Amino acid sequence: MQLLSSLRNRIPSLALLLSVFASTLLTACGSGRRADGSLTIFGVLYLLFAVFAFISLIKQDWSIGKKIIWGLVIWFFPFGGSIIYFLFSGRS
Numbered sequence: 001m002q003l004l005s006s007l008r009n010r011i012p013s014l015a016l017l018l019s020v021f022a023s024t025l026l027t028a029c030g031s032g033r034r035a036d037g038s039l040t041i042f043g044v045l046y047l048l049f050a051v052f053a054f055i056s057l058i059k060q061d062w063s064i065g066k067k068i069i070w071g072l073v074i075w076f077f078p079f080g081g082s083i084i085y086f087l088f089s090g091r092s
Contacts (some may be wrong), residue, residue, distance in 0.1 A: 046079050053082040060089075
């Protein structure tokens with residue numbers, strides 16, 4: 001029982017780590033990188049915006065279904081998804 005309680009306390013930090021890792025993977029798409037692999041200004045801005053959006057999403061006290069839907073919007077619409085999330089999510 002104590003193991004389950006300990007795991008429940010670690011879940012928010014694990015989710016945060018996963019979101020940062022997922023946001024890093026999102027920047028691997030071509031539009032934010034130069035031919036030599038370095039990030040452009042757009043890529044850096046997108047990375048910061050996406051990480052902030054995922055952190056904000058994880059902190060919300062919504063149901064898992066709503067978080068998944070907003071996470072998919074952020075994931076499949078790279079820069080616009082983050083903007084849509086911040087404008088229309090009704091977050092507190």
